[in-house]
Amino acid sequence: MIIEAAKIYKVLGNTTRLDILYFLRHHKEVNVSTIVNHLSIAQPIVSKHLKILRQFQLVTYRREGTNYYYALNDPHVVEMVDDMLNHVKHEIKGEPHPQK
Structure with a gap:
């Protein structure tokens, strides 16, 4: 599972995909x-x-004629990115990270 997680992190490492x-x-x-x-x-x-993003099941799509429609498949992944952005924000400001 670690290898698969690393692959997804690599996919999420691209700003266009984010x-x-x-x-x-x-x-x-x-x-x-x-x-x-x-x-x-x-x-x-x-x-x-x-x-x-489709290959890693992060988005879904459907075809209607010549148009393809996309939707987020797993909102949890974006929440995970939110957590990372919060981490970065604290690092930049030099603030301590909140404890859970």
């Missing part, structure tokens, strides 16, 4: 064009990143 996941977090389901327009990135690049 941008896509955070965008999908706030939208139930969107087509590729909407993601492209929001991120201002070329469609082939967005599609490449969506394919990787």
